[in-house]
Amino acid sequence: MIEDKNPQRTSIAQLGEFGLITHLTKDFDIKQPSTFKSIGDDAAVLDFKDKKTVVSTDLLIEGVHFDLAYMPLKHLGYKAVVVNVSDICAMNAKPTQITVSIAVSNRFPLEALEELYVGIALAAKEYNVDVVGGDTTSSQKGLIISITAIGEADAEEITYRDGAKKTDLLVVTGDLGAAYMGLQVLEREKQVFQVNPNSQPDLDLYTYLIERQLKPEARKDVRTLLHALEIKPTSMIDISDGLSSEIIHICKQSKVGCNLYEDKLPLDPQFISTCEEFNIDSTTVAINGGEDYELLFTIDINDFDKIKGNPHFSVIGHMCEESEGIHLITRADTKIALKARGWNALQEE
């Protein structure tokens, strides 16, 4: 894929480390008033005044977190930023800056890194964050991306995982499982391609799923939406590892139990039909598939009327006493204990 798209190949060693950073970030402008000094010194200098600073970091490894066989570098750059910005959104904070470190093996020409940085720049623009630092170096194998995201918020806005109360409602944004099914579709096409490189995939039936996998978005709008509704969530987390895993995080840290209702799970029609085609149970995927980057949060039961019928939010369950445990209530009204089977980068294949 890299070869096809980049007939011109400039060796990265020609530019050197300093030239490379300057080259890749030269068009990045500064948008945030809190960015005092950006790239070009030993460190960036930020000024959050009376706000709190929120910091999160993630490491993305080729062959573990992404496969360049079907992940275009531009999309990868975009997604790498989104994944980190999502963590800031999950604190109910406003993303403001990122640092981006990249390690590449010598199989990557400069043009490939430029593609990656086009995606990074696009996401930085979309999420209104400044790229204020980073590091580029060589790797022994593959592409490694490390991003640190920084945000700001007033102390009273920030939402942790440990604030859910036993009578709270459990709410999720958007819909679930589509990113996982997008990956299944792409994996299938990759295998078809390996058998017959001339096959032309028809992916029209899966556009939404593939977009959710290749170009996910962080829910930066939720902070504003909730603010307008005068709702302060009692706890919040983003769905990167799968719904059930995130529910368990909130329950454990908040010391509460949870009843999750199968019939309340928000599923896209394309997701449902593709699960049927793949002969996979849609509830299993909705609960365990990761990478949706939707937000999962709890609200006080008295806030129900404010959120009822809002197309952005689905009430999917309620919290309960810790001793009652964490369960899925199926359509057949049976109770199944939820387990953290979400996506785990450390799992052995």
Add this chain to the structure above:
Amino acid sequence: MIEDKNPQRTSIAQLGEFGLITHLTKDFDIKQPSTFKSIGDDAAVLDFKDKKTVVSTDLLIEGVHFDLAYMPLKHLGYKAVVVNVSDICAMNAKPTQITVSIAVSNRFPLEALEELYVGIALAAKEYNVDVVGGDTTSSQKGLIISITAIGEADAEEITYRDGAKKTDLLVVTGDLGAAYMGLQVLEREKQVFQVNPNSQPDLDLYTYLIERQLKPEARKDVRTLLHALEIKPTSMIDISDGLSSEIIHICKQSKVGCNLYEDKLPLDPQFISTCEEFNIDSTTVAINGGEDYELLFTIDINDFDKIKGNPHFSVIGHMCEESEGIHLITRADTKIALKARGWNALQEE
């Protein structure tokens, strides 16, 4: 080395991603008042009140930045923190927090990561920084460490690379080149070991050099020392890539030239004798060898009396008009143009 030291091997997959972070950071305590919320949520929350926030990030890759054949994991953990803290010191700021992300291939048992984290914890204690976040994941090859360091400072304290004036003096802390020669000694021993695994290396003659390579320190003391002397440096940088490379950074960003004096370079006697033994020119190493993590800064010429004779500082040159260029003045009083030949992780071997 890993096998010898860790007869017990626990597979990392057994613990899983969440268990691993919790396990590795469970003994880390919080020391900084600015750490509002540490590990355990989507992001850390920091509060710098009226101070500025300083952020720097670095990526360390096995086989590129370190060789586990002679770098014990504990030392590597320590050094990884030091390298990042040094960037904060180079802004004349106080390091306060770090995030640590690790990717490992399955050849590393849990006990190896524990060793690494012992070093990280030791450095965090020594430099009084809180480990407030991170990520652990698997890699396709080797060990990858990504650290983001955060610090605080008043706006007027922060020292950039671009503030040097043409009459300023150039000052360096400590001594130069020892870390590079430590690496040469270790590389030689590695080769000896490969030929004869039973050889017992006698490294007594090189203890200082090896310590500078395996357990470097960041100059967090310099901020306090300069404050006590009532000196505000006009520019500052840390020496990670080599003196000449760092001088060029300051000169380019400050739009000045520089005369560096060979006879003023601070060299340790062990460094000089080892250069002689290896038949390497000590000035070349002092100027181009990296990883010393000393601080290089410029001061107003009127501050000379405050710094004169201070054992922590050596005046090694002076800035000049940009048009005069950047030169080394040799002992023989010849002028040689300085080039950035410092250590470059992107260089092809």
